[in-house]
Amino acid sequence: MSATSRLWPTVAGLALALVLAVFVLNRLSLPEAVPDTRPVILAAAVAVWLLAWWVNARLSALSPQSRPLRMLRDGFVALSFGVMLLFLWEVVVRAFGIPFILLPPPSAIGARIASSLPILASDVNQTIFHAVFIGYAIGCLAGFVVAILADRFVFLRRSLLPIGNFVSALPIIGVAPIMVMWFGFDWHSKAAVVVIMTFFPMLVNTVAGLAAAGHMERDLMRTYASGYWQTLAKLRLPAAAPFIFNALKINSTLALIGAIVAEFFGTPVVGMGFRISTEVGRMNIDMVWAEIAVAALAGSVFYGVIALVERAVTFWHPSMRGG
Amino acid sequence: MTDRFRDKIIPVTTVLLILVAVWYVAAVVMNAPFQRDLNRRAGETPDRIAFVGQTLSQPKPTLPAPHQVAQNVFENTFLRRVTSNRSLVYHAWVTLSSTLLGFGFGTVLGILIAVGIVHIRTLDRSLMPWIIASQTIPILAIAPMIIVVLAAIGITGLIPKAMISTYLSFFPVAVGMVKGLRSPEILHLDLMRTYNASRAQVFWKLRVPASVPYLFASMKVAVAASLVGAIVGELPTGAVAGIGSKLLSGAYYSQTIDIWAALVAASVVAALLVAVVGLAGRITERAMGVRPG
Numbered sequence: 137m138s139a140t141s142r143l144w145p146t147v148a149g150l151a152l153a154l155v156l157a158v159f160v161l162n163r164l165s166l167p168e169a170v171p172d173t174r175p176v177i178l179a180a181a182v183a184v185w186l187l188a189w190w191v192n193a194r195l196s197a198l199s200p201q202s203r204p205l206r207m208l209r210d211g212f213v214a215l216s217f218g219v220m221l222l223f224l225w226e227v228v229v230r231a232f233g234i235p236f237i238l239l240p241p242p243s244a245i246g247a248r249i250a251s252s253l254p255i256l257a258s259d260v261n262q263t264i265f266h267a268v269f270i271g272y273a274i275g276c277l278a279g280f281v282v283a284i285l286a287d288r289f290v291f292l293r294r295s296l297l298p299i300g301n302f303v304s305a306l307p308i309i310g311v312a313p314i315m316v317m318w319f320g321f322d323w324h325s326k327a328a329v330v331v332i333m334t335f336f337p338m339l340v341n342t343v344a345g346l347a348a349a350g351h352m353e354r355d356l357m358r359t360y361a362s363g364y365w366q367t368l369a370k371l372r373l374p375a376a377a378p379f380i381f382n383a384l385k386i387n388s389t390l391a392l393i394g395a396i397v398a399e400f401f402g403t404p405v406v407g408m409g410f411r412i413s414t415e416v417g418r419m420n421i422d423m424v425w426a427e428i429a430v431a432a433l434a435g436s437v438f439y440g441v442i443a444l445v446e447r448a449v450t451f452w453h454p455s456m457r458g459g
Numbered sequence: 460m461t462d463r464f465r466d467k468i469i470p471v472t473t474v475l476l477i478l479v480a481v482w483y484v485a486a487v488v489m490n491a492p493f494q495r496d497l498n499r500r501a502g503e504t505p506d507r508i509a510f511v512g513q514t515l516s517q518p519k520p521t522l523p524a525p526h527q528v529a530q531n532v533f534e535n536t537f538l539r540r541v542t543s544n545r546s547l548v549y550h551a552w553v554t555l556s557s558t559l560l561g562f563g564f565g566t567v568l569g570i571l572i573a574v575g576i577v578h579i580r581t582l583d584r585s586l587m588p589w590i591i592a593s594q595t596i597p598i599l600a601i602a603p604m605i606i607v608v609l610a611a612i613g614i615t616g617l618i619p620k621a622m623i624s625t626y627l628s629f630f631p632v633a634v635g636m637v638k639g640l641r642s643p644e645i646l647h648l649d650l651m652r653t654y655n656a657s658r659a660q661v662f663w664k665l666r667v668p669a670s671v672p673y674l675f676a677s678m679k680v681a682v683a684a685s686l687v688g689a690i691v692g693e694l695p696t697g698a699v700a701g702i703g704s705k706l707l708s709g710a711y712y713s714q715t716i717d718i719w720a721a722l723v724a725a726s727v728v729a730a731l732l733v734a735v736v737g738l739a740g741r742i743t744e745r746a747m748g749v750r751p752g
Contacts, residue, residue, distance in 0.1 A: 189581065193580075214589065294466055295471050299475070307687045310725050393600075417607070421604065
């Protein structure tokens with residue numbers, strides 16, 4: 137009872153913030169009213185920001201007992217912060233008349249996304265469904281297989297691990313022009329860049345993960361008279377799973393970066409990197425932002441799917457248990 | 460010492476030698492079709508050994524042989540004046556300066572964000588998820604836009620490239636520092652409370668020292684990332700100077716040896732940067748008494 141009554145000011149504050157936000161956006165959309173009402177609008181925007189901050193602070197201070205409620209709270213706080221950033225962006229850009237080229241307002245970017253869906257879809261198809269996915273699959277698989285080999289043969293491990301660690305720090309993205317020369321302008325060259333970029337993190341992490349199983353468990357497996365492959369499949373690979381998923385997550389970002397940057401070096405007339413570099417040249421900044429928004433969305437979804445699979449596979453790991 | 464020799468140096472050198480051998484074979488195989496074409500047009504029929512020699516000395520090979528790359532690197536590093544446009548030292552310096560500037564800003568920004576996140580709960584709940592989410596975004600995609608847009612309003616040169624480096628390097632530092640500032644155990648925090656320590660005292664005397672190893676570990680990642688940022692930032696500037704522009708002009712004019720030489724230069728710079736950060740970390744930790752002796 138008391139918990140709900142303490143929630144009322146928060147809800148009221150949220151409602152007030154929303155009303156003020158609608159007011160601000162409404163005033164901004166009026167064409168000629170901008171100069172004289174600017175202080176009012178800005179004051180209202182600051183009020184919205186402060187109110188939203190206060191709401192978030194109150195929500196953060198709550199500690200609901202049940203886990204779904206807590207997750208709902210965290211999700212809401214994070215989401216409202218993001219919405220507030222977009223809101224401030226919109227208000228600042230419009231109220232101060234920031235040149236469109238410098239920073240288009242989010243609404244213009246949204247409109248651009250809505251109006252050029254076919255182009256965006258074909259770019260996503262070229263860059264993500266071909267270059268990223270195929271390169272990612274080959275790179276991760278190759279890294280995994282070599283890691284198993286390196287685990288089987290000590291000599292390989294001792295030689296490949298220092299090299300792998302070293303190469304991980306290098307700007308591998310630089311091989312992009314060479315790959316474009318070797319494999320042509322189409323997605324094959326981008327996939328090749330992605331393969332090279334994803335290979336080493338996978339190798340290093342998997343080798344580290346295979347060393348993660350404890351001595352006790354390994355000795356236990358030996359008392360069961362299990363062979364190398366049995367120990368690998370039943371003990372060491374599951375123990376290595378958190379490391380492998382870590383590499384898969386790192387690689388999901390690297391793969392997108394690799395594919396997009398490789399397209400700066402030459403592409404057929406489709407692809408996200410191609411679109412970004414040409415539209416920048418034509419000063420269609422809203423289209424660039426649209427591509428970036430799509431790339432960000434794709435990257436987050438890619439990462440999220442891997443995180444979900446990880447949650448399902450490594451449910452036993454301590455980092456997954458404690459909420 | 461002998462252990463180190465047996466466990467590390469011998470395996471690594473062996474594999475490196477094998478890689479060089481594979482590289483030579485690959486160079487011969489990949490350059491052969493073009494060379495055969497060339498010889499047929501010229502009406503020459505060289506014997507096998509001469510043919511292999513030809514494939515390893517093309518001016519614009521598909522895959523340059525290691526000695527060609529080494530020669531190019533050596534010439535452009537040591538035999539040219541440092542101010543020359545063809546000197547690798549010059550290009551490496553251009554890239555290095557924006558890398559370091561961006562890395563410095565990024566580290567400071569990352570530390571500030573981490574301090575804010577650790578001390579203000581609302582910031583933790585609202586900003587942290589976005590910082591993690593932004594890791595999943597291909598940030599480098601924004602690079603050309605930052606360069607061109609800033610150039611449109613008259614800001615060119617070092618600053619835009621450094622901004623990209625900043626953007627790339629503050630994430631690892633922020634995330635690592637949040638982890639580091641939170642790494643003191645509850646036992647130690649309780650001890651500080653029994654001393655009646657203020658928040659500032661807990662911060663300076665417990666949290667900061669505890670976070671130093673995390674800081675240097677994430678700075679290593681950050682410095683490599685900011686080098687990548689600087690190189691990619693040089694791509695859209697129309698090939699003026701820097702390792703990135705060297706890569707781009709090499710790609711335009713099919714100067715494959717130049718591309719490989721630029722890659723070698725970039726690798727050397729990356730290795731040096733990571734080594735310097737690692738060394739600074741070790742010296743700091745020793746000075747703070749983390750490792751006795």
